[in-house]
Amino acid sequence: MEIQALYIKAFGGLKDYSLRLGPGATLFYGPNERGKTTVLTFIRAMFYGLGERRGQDSLRERYTPRDGAAMGGNLWFYHEGVQYEMSRSFGPRKGLDQISLIDLDSNRLVEPFDPEQPGKELFGLAQEVFANSVFVESSGPRVRQSGGADQALWETLSDFMVTPDAKVTAAEVQGRLTKAKLRLRSASGRKGEIPELTARVAEMDEKVRNLAAIQDEEAGLAEELDHLQTRLGALRSQEDSLKQRLSLFEYAEDRERLRLAQLPQTELAALEPEEAQLEQALEPFGADENARRATLNKLQKELQSLLETEQRVQMTRAQRRESRRRYQNILRIAGLALAVLAVAVLLYAYFMLQGDLRSQVMAVSAVGALIGILLYGQRHSAANWIIRGKSEAAAEARSTLDGRLQQFREDCAALGYQPEAGFASSASDSGTSLQPEEQATSNGLRKLSDLPALGIFLHSVEEMLEDRQSLAKEKQRLLAAARREEEALGGRIAFGQRLEIQRQALKHAGADPDTARVDYPAADRLAEELLLLQAERLTAEKQESETRVRLESLLREPGTGAAISPSALHWQMSTELREEQNRLDTLVQRWRALELAENTLANNLLELREKLLPRLAESAGGYMQQLSRGRYDTIQVTENLGILLRDSREGHYYSPENFSSGTEDQLWFAFRLALTDYLGEGRDLPLLLDDLFMNFDDKRAAEGLDLLAARAAEGQQVILLTCHKRIAKLAEERAGWSARTLP
Known part of the structure; x- marks a missing residue:
């Protein structure tokens, strides 16, 4: 590069x-x-x-x-x-x-x-290898360790051929390996990071299991709570439906109560025309009940007196008729007897007598026969003449009775009596002529024929008084009933307003209150069903409350009562458990690696001594010989991986600490070059x-x-x-x- x-x-x-x-x-x-x-x-x-x-x-x-x-x-x-x-x-x-x-x-x-x-x-090259070989900082050519000894141990072992720190001997490496192993796990296996972490992982695993059980219990309680809430919702819906149906019956009952409460007022209103009619009919009898009773009693007494008088008149009339008939029969028999006797005497004289005697007897017989015929023919008049005294007394009594009757009739007419038109006796109907006395009697009887009607009139007045009294009592009863109903309803108007509000509420709830009917058996059945449903709902609410309390207690930390989330705690604890388990696995792997390193360190040291270190020492020795112009010609690596430098003048080996800093820097520079040669291959x-x-x-x-x-x-x-x-x-x-x- x-x-x-x-x-x-x-x-x-x-x-x-x-x-x-x-x-x-x-x-x-x-x-x-x-x-x-x-x-x-x-x-x-x-x-x-x-x-x-x-x-x-x-x-x-x-x-x-x-x-x-x-x-x-x-x-x-x-x-x-x-x-x-x-x-x-x-x-x-x-x-x-x-x-x-x-x-x-x-x-x-x-x-x-x-x-x-x-x-x-x-x-x-790794960064540490780069820093300890081809890259030399201003601090000098010495190789350096990254981090602490424990952390750098594996880097030192794995990169030992490129980071041969003279201060780290093989014995120290072995000691560090043993110390690191014991720190992870003691010889007895009861102490150290691994046993402690194993116990902690076991404890956390138990907590995770408990939290999982709590989470399962929470899920079960939540499911049970959801089921109870669903059941409660259904029960409340059924209860609301029953209440609505019962409310319809209650509305119908209240409406019926209001109707019944209004009946006394309705009946009172219906009684008013009858009361007014009775008052109008009874008004002539007086302004109050007592006056009317007094007038009626007076008229009834007068009527009773008239009836008694009429009865006496009728008895007297019957007696006169009996006397007349008796006298007429006597006169008829006497006349017939006298006529028959006179005829017999006349015949006797005519046939048996002679002369003047015959004439006298015949004349007397003729007179006798004539008298007999007159008696027979005028028997009625004769009988009337015989009883004429009694007839005059009867006529006087009749006249008095007629006066009283006329006065009574006028009194009754003033009180509203209306007599029936027309009156005809049986005698008139038969066409028989009546004697003057009988005509007078017939006229009196015609007048007396109004007495039953007058009696009926007074009886009807009495009935009207009774009806008026009954009407007053009924009115008082209805008024008392109206007051009781008013008190029972708490005010009829207010009750009606509440009933209208109840009606609007039922309509708003989707019910039809106008079709509601009173059905007490059905309402009682609904009330019993509602009581059973409410009892079932209360039981479900109690179960729901108990389940909620159990769930809330499950979601609170024992002792402190602080709110917890088992799912969150389970996730957090599971995460921590995985982390601790990973850490434990890492420690176990490290312990195994340490054990493997400890077991293979001897072989590695042997390999280093036999292969790499001699080669590095030889290459570095050559560079050191050039740098020191032959004074230091050989570098030796000891069994414990220590570095010794041979002074060619004295022939002895010395550790780097025995030389000056310049010589020590030359040694490390030589090692750098040797390492670079080794690493630079290829x-x-x-x-x-x-x-x-x-x-x-x-x-x-x-x-x-x-x-x-x-x-x-x-x-x-x-x-x-x-x-x-x-x-x-x-x-x-x-x-x-x-x-x-x-x-």
Whole structure:
């Protein structure tokens, strides 16, 4: 790979900054604060990003421009014969970063396999490997660990051949493995993160099961509550329907009550014409009941007296007729007897006597016969003459009776009596002539014939008085009934208004109140049915309330009473359980990996000792011999992976801590070159160096520059940035170096 040029839009203290790079070995000189470290960090960020760490170790925070400008820029490079242009912008966090990679030869956009760290694909190196091999920061060539020892343990083991930290021995690695394993699980298996997490997972799993059971119970209660509410809705609908039907019956009953309450008033109104008619008929009898009763009693007494008098007159008349008939019979018998005797004497004298005696006897007989005939013929007149005294008394009594009758008739006529026209006796009808006395009697009888009619009139008046009294009592009864009904209804008018409101409400509810009829048995049946339905509804409401209470208690945390959501808690607890289970699985996998690493560490160490480390030590020893001009010629790796350096003058091996910092930097630089050789097999890797020789004296720096120039001559791009003029001057004096000043 060859990096051709870069353009920094904004990064750290650099803005709108361009730098052209070239092949071979190039040294850029610039004083402090010129941006040499920023340039190298920018190149590294273009390939591996800025990460997500915060704080003083955060490259993103460290290189954010002070004016808040967006970080980003472009990088042009050759890789495997193809020219590329990479553009990147860095946001406040990793998720806002953007990258584009263009193949300039075909002018097409290339999608990186890892947009965050395209260097993995281009270099074939992880970021930590890149940072510990071809990229040297200003802190020197020492390899470094990423993060703490526990987190870096696997990186150290897996990348041991590229990150051989001399401070981490094999024994320490084994100790860390054992310590990490014991921290995860003790030898007894009862302590450690895994047992604790296992217990917690079991506890959480139990809670999840309980929550699932609660959730199932909640679903069951909710379904039961929904069923009860549906049932309650149906019961309430039936109850409303029954109430509406019962309301129709109640409306009909109330309407009937109102009608019955209005009956006394209706009957009172119907009684008024009859009362007025009775009052008009009884008005002549007096203004009040007592006067009318007194007048009626007086007339009744007079009528009774007239009837008694008439009876006496009738008896007297009958007696006179009997006396007349008796006298007439006597006179008829006497006359016939006298006539027969006179005829017999006459015949006797005519046949038996002679002479004057005969004549005398015959004359006397003739007179006797004549007298007998007269008696027979005038028997009626004679009888009347005989009883003439009694007839005069009867006529006088009749005259008095007629006067009283006439006065009574006039009194009754004044009170409204209307006699019937015409009167004819049986005698008139028969054509028989009446004697004067009998004619007078007949006239009296004709007058007396009004008495029954007058009696009927008075009786009718009495009945009218009774009717008036009954009418008054009925009126009082109706008035009392009307008052009672008024009180029972709470006011007939107000009751009627309420009844009309009830009627409108029923019509609004879709019922037809006008067709409602009173049906007490049906209403009673409906009332009983409604009571049963209400009892069933109350039972359902009680069940619904109990179910709701159970559901609410189920949805509250025991003890605190705080509202909870079993489904939400189940989801949350299940999520936490999955996370904890994943964490447990990760820990178990880590423990197994640690166990596997512990079991295979010996084999790995053996392999490192037998294959890789001797090769690295041999390659690094050669570079160290060139850098030290033969003083240090051999590097040895101990059984516990410690590094020893042989001093050719003394023939002894020493650990790096026994040498100066310059010699120690030479050792690590030699290892860097050896690692680069190892990693560069089949790869075209540049060397990016920041003040690599700051701890080197001029002699050692010159040796290092010559060594790097030789590598550049072999085709490897070397970019060295320094703030030391002596290093820049040495580079200018060395062959194969292009020394330039940073803009």
